[in-house]
Amino acid sequence: MATNISRRYVIIGNGIAGTTCAQMLRKNDVACEIDLITNEPYPLYNRVSLPRFLQGVLTEEKVMIRNRAWHEQQRINLLTETLVARIDAEDHVVHTDKGQALRYDALLVATGGWANPLRVPGAAGTKHIYNFVTLDDTKEIIARANESKSAVAVGGSFIAYEMAEGLNVRGLHVTWLIRGPRWLRYNLDEEGGSLVDGIARKHNVDIIYGEEIREVIPANGVPASVVTTGGRQIAADMIGVGLGLTLNTQVLAGTGVETRSGIITDEYLATNIPDIFSAGDVAEFYDPILGRHHTMGTWDNAAAHGRVVAQNMAGGHEPYVDVPTYTSPLFNTTIAFIGSPEANNPDLTSIARTTTDDKGNPAYRKFFFKDDQIVGAIFIGGTKGRKTTGKLIKANTRYVAPAEKEALFTVE
Numbered sequence: 507m508a509t510n511i512s513r514r515y516v517i518i519g520n521g522i523a524g525t526t527c528a529q530m531l532r533k534n535d536v537a538c539e540i541d542l543i544t545n546e547p548y549p550l551y552n553r554v555s556l557p558r559f560l561q562g563v564l565t566e567e568k569v570m571i572r573n574r575a576w577h578e579q580q581r582i583n584l585l586t587e588t589l590v591a592r593i594d595a596e597d598h599v600v601h602t603d604k605g606q607a608l609r610y611d612a613l614l615v616a617t618g619g620w621a622n623p624l625r626v627p628g629a630a631g632t633k634h635i636y637n638f639v640t641l642d643d644t645k646e647i648i649a650r651a652n653e654s655k656s657a658v659a660v661g662g663s664f665i666a667y668e669m670a671e672g673l674n675v676r677g678l679h680v681t682w683l684i685r686g687p688r689w690l691r692y693n694l695d696e697e698g699g700s701l702v703d704g705i706a707r708k709h710n711v712d713i714i715y716g717e718e719i720r721e722v723i724p725a726n727g728v729p730a731s732v733v734t735t736g737g738r739q740i741a742a743d744m745i746g747v748g749l750g751l752t753l754n755t756q757v758l759a760g761t762g763v764e765t766r767s768g769i770i771t772d773e774y775l776a777t778n779i780p781d782i783f784s785a786g787d788v789a790e791f792y793d794p795i796l797g798r799h800h801t802m803g804t805w806d807n808a809a810a811h812g813r814v815v816a817q818n819m820a821g822g823h824e825p826y827v828d829v830p831t832y833t834s835p836l837f838n839t840t841i842a843f844i845g846s847p848e849a850n851n852p853d854l855t856s857i858a859r860t861t862t863d864d865k866g867n868p869a870y871r872k873f874f875f876k877d878d879q880i881v882g883a884i885f886i887g888g889t890k891g892r893k894t895t896g897k898l899i900k901a902n903t904r905y906v907a908p909a910e911k912e913a914l915f916t917v918e
C-alpha cells in the first residue's frame with residue numbers, strides 16, 4: 507500500500523534555492539506532490555538583475571525567470587502572498603497565515619533573509635527610506651527616484667553600492683556613507699578599497715567613510731536631509747539602506763532545529779531534526795573545503811544548494827562540495843569573489859597585488875590561504891583566471907613556497 511502513496515514535499519521560499527529544488531524534485535519523481543510557498547506576490551525572479559532594473563537597463567519582464575504557467579506545467583503548487591507562520595516538526599505539518607496545514611514527508615526551508623531597517627531618530631514614519639532586496643522594493647525606489655534630485659546611500663557592502671550606482675545612473679546626486687574605513691572592509695585590504703574608491707569618485711559618487719546616519723530630518727513625512735555621526739547635514743530626497751540581512755530562521759521557532767545566524771546543516775544540507783533541510787542564503791552549512799560551517803549569500807551557491815538538497819530530500823546522500831563565486835559589475839569594471847575570501851578570518855593568510863588589465867584599467871587580485879591551501883580569491887578588473895582559480899580551490903591545492911603563491915597572479 508505505502509508504495510502507492512506519493513511523497514509530499516513542502517518548500518518555504520521560492521527564490522532560486524527553493525524553485526531549483528522544486529524543479530529537481532519533479533524531474534526525479536513524476537508522482538510526488540510539491541507545495542512551494544512565498545510571502546512575495548511573484549514566481550521566481552532574478553534578484554541579481556534588480557540593480558540593472560533599477561538603472562533602467564532591464565525591463566521588469568526581463569527580471570522574471572518563471573511564470574505561473576511553468577509551475578502548472580511542472581505540477582508545482584505555488585502559493586504566493588502566503589507566509590509560513592509555524593512548523594510542527596513532530597507531526598510534519600507546515601501552518602500558513604491563511605490557515606492552511608500542509609503535511610510533508612520532507613521540508614525545505616529556503617527563506618533567505620530580510621533587510622535590516624534604518625533605526626535612527628526621524629526614520630520611523632518617514633516615507634522614501636528604502637531597503638533593496640525585492641522586486642517591489644525596486645519598483646518603489648524607481649518611482650521615487652523619478653521625482654528626486656538627491657539621495658543618500660548607507661552601508662559598506664554590495665547592496666549600498668548597487669543603490670549608490672543605480673541612483674547615480676538615474677541622474678541623482680548621491681552621497682554614500684560607509685561606516686568602516688573602506689567598502690567591503692571584511693574582504694578588501696586598503697589597496698583594494700582605494701581602488702574601488704577611485705572608481706566610484708570617477709562616477710561622481712561622493713563617498714564619506716567612518717560615518718553613518720545619526721538622524722533623518724523629515725519635512726511633511728518625507729526626508730529633507732540626514733545628519734551624519736560626524737555632524738554633517740546632507741540633503742536627501744530619498745535614502746537607500748544597505749545595512750545587511752537578518753536571515754529568516756524564526757520560522758523554525760519551537761521545532762528544535764539548531765540555528766545561529768543561519769540554519770545549521772551538515773554537508774548534505776540536512777538539519778539536526780529529521781526530514782527538515784535548509785538551502786540558499788539562510789543555510790549555515792558545513793563546508794568540507796573550509797572544515798567549518800558558514801553562510802554564503804550568492805546566487806550560484808543558492809542554485810547549487812537547490813540541486814543537491816532535492817536529491818537528499820528524496821532519500822539520496824549527496825554532499826554539497828562547491829566553490830561559490832560571486833561576480834558583480836562595479837561601475838565600469840567587475841568584481842569577482844571566488845571561494846571564501848575572508849580578510850577578517852585570523853586563520854587565513856593572503857597575498858595581494860594591483861596591476862593593469864589588458865584595457866589599461868587597474869586590476870587587483872588577492873588570494874587567501876588556510877595552512878598554505880588556497881581557499882579564496884578576489885579579482886577586481888580583469889576576471890580572467892577566475893575559473894582556473896575555482897578549480898585550484900576545489901582541488902585543495904597547496905602552495906608552500908612564496909614563489910608558488912606569487913605565480914597565482916599570472917594564472918589565466
Ligand SMILES: Cc1cc2nc3c(=O)[nH]c(=O)nc-3n(C[C@H](O)[C@H](O)[C@H](O)COP(=O)(O)OP(=O)(O)OC[C@H]3O[C@@H](n4cnc5c(N)ncnc54)[C@H](O)[C@@H]3O)c2cc1C
Nearest residue numbers: 519521522523544545553590617618786787803804805808
Ligand atoms: C539587489 C541584489 C543584488 C544581488 N546581486 C548578486 C550578484 O550580483 N551575484 C550574486 O551571486 N548574488 C547576488 N545577490 C544575492 C542573491 O540574489 C541571493 O544570494 C539569492 O537570491 C538567494 O536565494 P535564496 O533562494 O536563498 O533566497 P531568496 O531569494 O531570498 O528567497 C527567499 C524567499 O523566501 C521568502 N520567505 C521568507 N520567509 C518566509 C516565510 N516565513 N513564508 C513564506 N515565504 C518566506 C522570502 O520573502 C523570499 O521570497 C543579490 C541580491 C540582491 C538583493
